[in-house]
Amino acid sequence: MRVFDVGKRIGSRSTRRLFIRFCREMCRLSDRFEIEVAPFEVMLREPGAGFCVVVSPLRDLFLVSIGESRSFDVRVSSDESFVSALDLALERYLACASKSASAS
Amino acid sequence: MPERRSSRTLRDVSHLFLSQSRPVRDEARRGTACIWLAVADRSMNRAHCAAGLAAAFARQGMRVSLLEVCGSLPTIGYYFGMESAGHLSPALDRAALVSGSWNGTVRYWFSASVSSFRGRVEEEPDRAAPRAIVAAFPYPRGRSAEPFLSALRELSAVLAGGGPPEDGSPDAIIVAGGAEGIGGTGACVAGMREAFPRAAGFFVADHSVRETVAFERIVLPDDLRRSWARRMPPADPWFDDLAAGLLQVVSLRRREAVSLAAKG
Numbered sequence: 001m002r003v004f005d006v007g008k009r010i011g012s013r014s015t016r017r018l019f020i021r022f023c024r025e026m027c028r029l030s031d032r033f034e035i036e037v038a039p040f041e042v043m044l045r046e047p048g049a050g051f052c053v054v055v056s057p058l059r060d061l062f063l064v065s066i067g068e069s070r071s072f073d074v075r076v077s078s079d080e081s082f083v084s085a086l087d088l089a090l091e092r093y094l095a096c097a098s099k100s101a102s103a104s
Numbered sequence: 105m106p107e108r109r110s111s112r113t114l115r116d117v118s119h120l121f122l123s124q125s126r127p128v129r130d131e132a133r134r135g136t137a138c139i140w141l142a143v144a145d146r147s148m149n150r151a152h153c154a155a156g157l158a159a160a161f162a163r164q165g166m167r168v169s170l171l172e173v174c175g176s177l178p179t180i181g182y183y184f185g186m187e188s189a190g191h192l193s194p195a196l197d198r199a200a201l202v203s204g205s206w207n208g209t210v211r212y213w214f215s216a217s218v219s220s221f222r223g224r225v226e227e228e229p230d231r232a233a234p235r236a237i238v239a240a241f242p243y244p245r246g247r248s249a250e251p252f253l254s255a256l257r258e259l260s261a262v263l264a265g266g267g268p269p270e271d272g273s274p275d276a277i278i279v280a281g282g283a284e285g286i287g288g289t290g291a292c293v294a295g296m297r298e299a300f301p302r303a304a305g306f307f308v309a310d311h312s313v314r315e316t317v318a319f320e321r322i323v324l325p326d327d328l329r330r331s332w333a334r335r336m337p338p339a340d341p342w343f344d345d346l347a348a349g350l351l352q353v354v355s356l357r358r359r360e361a362v363s364l365a366a367k368g
Contacts, residue, residue, distance in 0.1 A: 021195060021196070025176070025177055025195045028146070028175070028176035028177065029146070029176065029177060030146060030147075031145065031146050031147065032147075079196060080189075082195075082196070083188045083189050083192045083195075083196070084188060086177075086188070086192050086195060087188035087191075087192060090177050090178055090182070090192075091333055094149075094178065094332040095332075095333040097329060097332055097333075098329050098330050098331070098332045098333050101326065101327070101329035101330055101332075
């Protein structure tokens with residue numbers, strides 16, 4: 001299954017496009033990501049760094065869950081919420097990469 | 105953590121760079137150093153390195169023009185404290201060109217597409233101050249490398265004073281690559297050397313990289329990654345040392361070229 005196919009669950013074309021863009025930008029962050037594409041979500045993890053983000057498409061939006069515990073979600077349905085979610089995910093990724101460097 | 109020695113500042117070496125000897129290129133290039141940072145793989149944080157180097161030049165009184173062609177996040181906008189809508193613009197629009205300034209000394213532009221810069225970057229207005237032009241980019245693979253480097257050279261020429269494209273050729277090239285992408289790093293070094301045989305070449309990598317390449321190797325400190333998440337340019341003394349070293353090499357090479365030209 002491909003990320004594009006998972007995104008088809010989203011009815012709005014513009015939100016679907018944001019979903020694809022979000023996944024694409026996340027994938028570009030690191031060559032070390034493990035990417036799992038399931039029917040209802042896309043999970044990107046870098047086990048060595050302790051980074052995990054799960055992107056779940058819904059009918060009119062998609063959820064971005066940051067962290068292994070999925071302690072909080074960002075609901076994305078517009079450019080504004082897209083950049084908020086991407087900014088948070090990016091900051092978390094960089095923080096995890098920094099911590100893993102400190103630990104090694 | 106081992107204590108790092110205090111860095112040699114650019115002031116200590118600027119007498120070399122700002123010497124009164126006649127430069128090889130035209131007057132517009134006097135006091136201008138053009139440095140290209142080519143990143144060979146994604147294990148290196150291009151924006152972090154570029155922002156740190158630009159800030160190191162700026163800390164010592166140089167005016168800096170910084171270009172980043174950003175194939176992936178983060179962008180330099182993240183490290184210069186831009187709002188999320190600004191530093192993430194290329195994620196929404198690959199052709200978007202974002203610009204800004206930092207501390208009144210660094211002017212920067214970034215876009216995912218090199219063609220977006222055309223006609224939209226301009227020379228540093230303060231010609232009296234020593235200037236650094238820093239261009240950071242992911243090294244393009246295959247046939248796209250040549251037109252990409254040519255376009256980047258034209259942009260550097262505009263920033264250097266609007267001269268012919270040759271004026272945009274880099275004085276020094278830094279290739280940054282990690283252990284995971286050593287094949288790509290080798291291709292990057294070879295491609296840059298072929299395109300700009302006269303430029304000084306440096307290869308920046310962490311300790312894990314054992315392979316040797318034609319460029320002079322500089323080891324990236326392990327603890328540099330600790331500042332990856334901070335939304336400000338890294339201020340590690342390593343960047344000051346790197347900037348000082350680059351200026352020394354550029355200055356000495358220009359002196360040598362002037363000397364050779366004088367001998368006929």
